[in-house]
Structure formats: C-alpha cells, structure tokens
Amino acid sequence: MAQEITTLSRARELDKEDSLAKFRSEFYIPQHNGEDIIYLCGNSLGLQPKGAANIIQQELDNWKENGVEGHFKGIRPWMHYHKNFTSYWHDLIGAEEKEVVVMNNLTVNLHLLMLSFYRPEGARFKIIMEGHAFPSDQYAVESQVRLKGYDPEDAIIEVFPREGEHYLKTEDIVAQISQAGDELALVLFSGVQYYSGQFFALSEIAKAGHDVGAYVGFDLAHAVGNVPMKLHDWGADFATWCSYKYLNSGPGAVSGIFVHEKFATDKTFPRLAGWWGHNEKERFKMKKGFDAIPTAEGWQLSNAPVFSMAPHLASLELFKSAGMDNLRAKSLQLTGFLETQLKAAENYGTAFEIITPSESGARGCQLSLLFHERGKEVFDWLSQNGVIADWREPDVIRVAPVPIYNYFEDVYRFGELLTQGLTQEI
Numbered sequence: 009m010a011q012e013i014t015t016l017s018r019a020r021e022l023d024k025e026d027s028l029a030k031f032r033s034e035f036y037i038p039q040h041n042g043e044d045i046i047y048l049c050g051n052s053l054g055l056q057p058k059g060a061a062n063i064i065q066q067e068l069d070n071w072k073e074n075g076v077e078g079h080f081k082g083i084r085p086w087m088h089y090h091k092n093f094t095s096y097w098h099d100l101i102g103a104e105e106k107e108v109v110v111m112n113n114l115t116v117n118l119h120l121l122m123l124s125f126y127r128p129e130g131a132r133f134k135i136i137m138e139g140h141a142f143p144s145d146q147y148a149v150e151s152q153v154r155l156k157g158y159d160p161e162d163a164i165i166e167v168f169p170r171e172g173e174h175y176l177k178t179e180d181i182v183a184q185i186s187q188a189g190d191e192l193a194l195v196l197f198s199g200v201q202y203y204s205g206q207f208f209a210l211s212e213i214a215k216a217g218h219d220v221g222a223y224v225g226f227d228l229a230h231a232v233g234n235v236p237m238k239l240h241d242w243g244a245d246f247a248t249w250c251s252y253k254y255l256n257s258g259p260g261a262v263s264g265i266f267v268h269e270k271f272a273t274d275k276t277f278p279r280l281a282g283w284w285g286h287n288e289k290e291r292f293k294m295k296k297g298f299d300a301i302p303t304a305e306g307w308q309l310s311n312a313p314v315f316s317m318a319p320h321l322a323s324l325e326l327f328k329s330a331g332m333d334n335l336r337a338k339s340l341q342l343t344g345f346l347e348t349q350l351k352a353a354e355n356y357g358t359a360f361e362i363i364t365p366s367e368s369g370a371r372g373c374q375l376s377l378l379f380h381e382r383g384k385e386v387f388d389w390l391s392q393n394g395v396i397a398d399w400r401e402p403d404v405i406r407v408a409p410v411p412i413y414n415y416f417e418d419v420y421r422f423g424e425l426l427t428q429g430l431t432q433e434i
C-alpha cells in the first residue's frame with residue numbers, strides 16, 4: 009500500500025470522502041473544554057449510541073404499562089427478547105443463526121463453554137493458550153483445571169513470543185499444538201490479543217487443534233466488531249465475547265456465545281442446564297427432564313436481562329447499516345494512517361515503538377505503543393490535553409481508532425499531541 013501523507017488537510021480530506029463518517033453523529037462524544045474528546049478507547053468501553061436511551065425507555069414503558077404481561081406484550085416481548093439478536097452475527101462473525109445466543113457476561117460464558125468443551129480424559133487433559141492472556145481468562149482456565157483435579161502447572165501450556173519479539177508467530181502456535189498432540193483437550197486463544205493487538209490466524213489455529221483431536225474455542229472480546237470473522241467456516245467449536253468494547257452496548261452489557269452447528273444441534277451435548285435453554289413449547293409446563301433447544305439457545309440458563317440487552321440492540325442496528333466489511337476497510341486505512349504518522353515521528357524507535365504487528369491482516373484497529381522512556385508522563389499529558397486512550401502497566405499505551413465513530417482528524421490530532429508530549433518539557 010502506498011504510504012499515506014499524514015497532514016491535517018489530508019486527514020480532513022479523508023473524513024470528507026468517508027461514507028461512514030456520518031455514523032459519528034449517532035454517538036455521544038465526551039467533551040473536553042467544550043470540544044469533542046479524542047476518544048481512542050473503544051477497545052475498553054465503546055461510546056454510547058444515541059439510540060440507547062430510547063430503546064431502554066421502551067422496555068421501562070413496557071414494564072410500567074404491562075407488568076408481567078410484558079413478557080408477551082410491547083414492541084419486543086421479553087419472552088423472546090434474545091431472538092431480536094439472531095440476524096446480526098452472520099455479518100459480524102460469520103455464524104449461522106442457530107449458532108449464536110446473547111446471554112450472561114463474558115467470563116461466565118467462558119466457564120459455561122469450558123464445562124462443555126473442556127472434558128479431560130486419561131492422557132488428554134491439557135489446555136493450550138497464549139501467554140499473558142487477559143487475567144480473567146487465565147483465572148478461568150486455572151480454576152477449571154483445578155476443578156477437574158489437575159495442577160495448572162502440568163495442564164496449561166502457554167505460548168510466548170520468541171526472545172526479543174512482542175507477538176506470536178502462527179507457525180510457533182501451530183508447532184506447539186502439534187507437539188502437545190493427543191495430550192491436548194482444548195485450544196483456547198483470544199481473537200485479537202488485548203495487550204499486543206495481534207489478530208491471530210484463527211482458521212489455522214482451529215485446523216491445528218482439530219488435527220490433534222482437541223476442541224478449539226476463542227475469546228473474541230477484542231475481535232468482535234473490530235475484525236470480520238468466519239467462525240463457522242473456520243470450524244471454531246465455540247467462542248464468546250462481550251458487547252461493551254467495540255460493540256458499544258454499555259458497561260457490563262450482555263455477552264454472546266457461538267457454538268458450532270455440529271454441537272449446537274446436538275441436544276445431548278454436555279452442558280449446564282437452566283429453564284431458558286429448555287424446549288420453549290414445554291417451558292411453562294414446569295415438568296421434570298431437561299430438553300435442550302437444538303441451537304445455541306440451549307445453553308441459556310436464565311431469562312433475559314432485558315435492560316442490559318436493549319442498548320446492545322441499538323448498537324447492532326448501527327453495525328448492520330454500516331456493514332462489517334465496510335467498517336474493516338475504513339479501519340485498515342484509519343489505523344494505517346496512525347501507523348504512518350507515528351513512524352514518521354522524530355523519536356520513533358528511540359522513545360517508543362509500535363509492538364502490534366505491522367501486517368494489517370494480523371491486527372485489528374488497535375496499536376500498542378511501548379515506551380522506552382517517559383511513557384506515563386506522556387500518557388498523563390495526553391489525558392490533560394483531551395485524549396482518552398489507555399495505559400497498561402508497565403509501559404504501554406493502547407490506542408484504538410474505531411471506524412464507526414472516529415475521524416481521521418482524531419488520529420491526526422492524537423499523533424501531533426503525542427510528539428508534542430515527547431519533545432516538550434512537561
């Protein structure tokens with residue numbers, strides 16, 4: 009790709025040409041001294057869609073007007089609330105309708121899915137995952153291993169970057185999976201790594217795991233709404249994600265799960281059961297004997313948390329009208345612009361460097377900047393000057409320009425402030 013020229017006028021020109029720029033006005037942008045903040049933190053908590061309040065209000069009204077009958081009345085009766093979400097996942101993650109359900113929160117779902125897909129037996133008891141995975145995932149895996157009576161030291165294999173490198177080579181992941189061979193019960197990787205921003209080669213990882221007879225699952229917290237995926241075709245067995253990062257559905261908002269059709273349609277596949285996963289026609293007969301819904305819905309335990317789901321719907325509507333492939337095309341350009349601008353900075357390489365892969369197919373929108381000096385000072389300077397990014401100990405600033413609401417101008421202004429911060433006496 010030709011190198012972008014990264015000037016303010018070029019940034020403004022790109023915003024003018026951008027057919028997705030109009031989506032910014034669908035979000036509330038926090039303010040700093042009367043101006044829009046440069047919000048580059050959609051990897052942590054996405055901004056509020058303006059449609060969120062109205063859609064929550066509709067459910068408050070349904071409750072107010074109908075009480076318990078809201079389960080069957082109102083614009084979206086609560087009894088089937090989770091079904092409002094089924095049409096969105098083909099575009100976002102390449103799933104069939106029967107493979108996805110929206111429920112619970114992410115770590116809870118990770119546990120539920122591991123109960124289904126981590127069933128160690130005999131010599132096959134190991135789990136392979138990336139080193140330095142998000143702590144909640146590490147704790148989830150360790151506790152599952154202990155529950156099954158194993159020592160995490162023996163049962164968990166972590167794949168680390170080579171000496172002096174910051175992210176993983178696919179060949180190293182595949183080699184370690186093959187090496188673990190028939191001792192491997194589960195391969196569990198994130199889609200996009202929260203710290204390095206690496207987008208893993210999920211189809212190759214799935215293939216390698218299946219070649220040794222292991223199940224393969226993905227934590228898509230940083231991938232969903234960031235990079236388009238083809239989970240069904242790639243053969244993932246399961247996946248889960250949260251909706252409050254790139255999917256802008258509000259703090260603690262509901263999670264989603266993917267269970268490949270092969271297992272989703274198998275009513276006898278092991279799982280924890282609850283009444284909301286039970287055959288809908290029989291649900292209110294209150295009878296003994298769990299009869300799983302033969303789709304991912306069969307993993308539901310409880311009735312839907314409607315108030316946390318409503319804003320998710322408002323956000324997914326925006327993704328539907330923007331289109332995930334269009335968002336990705338803009339995202340590549342937006343992050344490419346940021347990368348070019350940062351690499352042109354005088355102190356690039358000495359004061360800081362980008363540790364996210366430079367190959368665009370191996371990353372999402374986030375760039376992780378590793379500081380060799382003054383990282384925290386620069387971060388504080390940015391915060392004082394109207395930038396919201398995030399700081400990860402000991403020395404990384406993560407910046408995530410999000411195609412659905414960030415302008416090229418945001419990225420440009422961030423780059424300028426960063427170099428100012430590095431060169432000025434702060």
Ligand SMILES: *Cc1c(COP(=O)(O)O)cnc(C)c1O
Pocket residue numbers: 113114115116142144145198202227229230250
């Ligand atoms: C954000 C994130 C979580 C957070 O888990 P919750 O259960 O939603 O609090 C877990 N895992 C990964 C990889 C994440 O990025």
